[in-house]
Amino acid sequence: MKWEGNRQSDNVEDVREGGGSTGRGISIGGRGLGVGTIVIALLGSWMFGINPMTLLNILGGVEGGAEGGVSTEVERPAPRVTANDTMTQFVRTVLADTEDVWREQFARAGGTYKDPKLTLFRGSVPTACGQGQSAMGPFYCPGDQKVYIDLGFYEVMKTRMGAPGDFAQAYVIAHEVGHHVQNLMGISGKVDAMRGRISEAKQNALSVRLELQADCFAGVWAHHAQAARQILEQGDVEEALNAASQIGDDTLQRKSQGTVVPESFTHGSSAQRVTWFKRGLQTGAIAQCNTFEAKQL
Template identity: 60%
Template structure:
């Protein structure tokens, strides 16, 4: 991926020298945070233990108790010589450029999210976040949270190396912010209150697949405007989508695949919707809610 030398976003808050160091507990799942990696641990653990991943998430969060997070000092910009921080700042800036223009074309104004870097655990508008849950977006404070050690997990444990795979992670979380900007997040949250657990899971799948598609839309326009892609980049993103499909995570944990427990979609679904967004560059093409079989 060609990213070095491109604009870096100023919407990055670095708490890595002041956030908690992995205190006990887990992420408060009832608070509405959504993301590419928030259920990786629960899916793997749930497959091994034979329990529903949503139940396990509640157990991991201590039955709704927040993680023990140390006092957080003020945020500051990341160090100028931090390559990983420069990378995510550059990817974030690229998403800002793409979505600002697409919203402008639609007669609307895009309000970009903040990207928060932290280590271990951190307080968020959605409760206590923990690194073990992976990157996530919090609609309450409109921020994307990532402990950059997740990229080691993505490469070494989930088998998805490459800088464009890492960019896909950021673009997916920004996709959740776009959903929030468009009013989709609120509608989904209200609908979930009237649904059974199985129906809520199915709704979550459509939310996540749409974020995958929106990540593809970003990739389409970033490539068209700035020629960011190198040989093998799309394959990296498609492989990442494959490795974090609900069925792949359950299968790799040595358990039977349980479709009723899916909350992010199968590998094939995640690849299909990212590819749809990338090939069309159209937000309208990302209507996972209108699709009979997403």
């Protein structure tokens, strides 16, 4: 991926100093959760592809998702000056590229794009959606409109998931920024409003459509970034498609438990994730990413 020398975003904050945690407990819906509960949630996220925040809500006995009804007693660490190592520069450059693409796309539609923040952390970090953990992988919190990444995840992608490459890493950022786009468009809010009013199976189905749309939005970013700045090199697209495949629910479940349970999917199968990323990449059209009206995913 050709990224060196391109603009870097100022919307990156680095709280890796000290790991970003004060060691206090988490309060969800007014109830404290112990370390054991958190560990169960993290194991569930790795084994079944379930959002750890959702599991924490369930285990804490509250309704609603991470976007609402969650508070934390953990004090937020003050951001420090962002490091200037190669990987941090890469993250800042990719984030800047998403800013450029989505500002233009929103402007074309008569809207204004609000840049998200991206927080680099290590171990754990307090967020408006509860306590974030490295084991969750990168995630987006609509409550504070921030993307959170522990850069150690990229090593996990390479060594444990079989998804190496800088464009695969860029795809991860673009996917999380895709959730920010959904938040700004009011899509994720509508999905979250359905919580508690529909069955768990239907909630999972909506979650899959939300995640696949974020994959498609990541493809839209790549399409326009390539058209404007020719960022792609030989093999880059294959890297992203491989990454999308390796983090499909069916692939993760097969690796972790040996069986696949489609009704428990929350992010979509490998084939679905590849399909929707490719659709965004090939068309560059937001309208082509309407997973919620698609008859077949």
